[in-house]
């Protein structure tokens with residue numbers, strides 16, 4: 346049987362289909378972004394990204410989260426590489442935006458591939474448009 350991208354968890358970026366009806370696999374791998382709803386142009390605010398917040402992901406040498414990345418829209422902001430057992434898949438980073446986009450976080454499990462979570466910042470002060 347021929348495998349397509351849709352059937353291959355290691356191909357592309359996995360995104361949970363429904364926030365309420367998530368599978369255990371989706372809950373274990375989807376990065377959860379915590380950020381204030383209000384952002385002010387040019388002023389730093391803290392963003393926390395955690396994998397396994399919805400359902401704990403294994404953290405052992407044979408199965409762990411290798412890295413977490415954070416984006417504002419498609420603009421890369423940061424990447425943190427992680428080590429099994431010695432680090433937890435949770436990062437906290439101050440960021441500063443010049444204009445608003447949906448926050449995106451991506452994380453890679455060494456067995457289950459890359460996963461993406463999103464969060465909209467809902468209120469902005471002092472921002473121009475893109």
Ligand SMILES: [Fe+2]
Nearest residue numbers: 408454456457
């Ligand atoms: Fe995994």
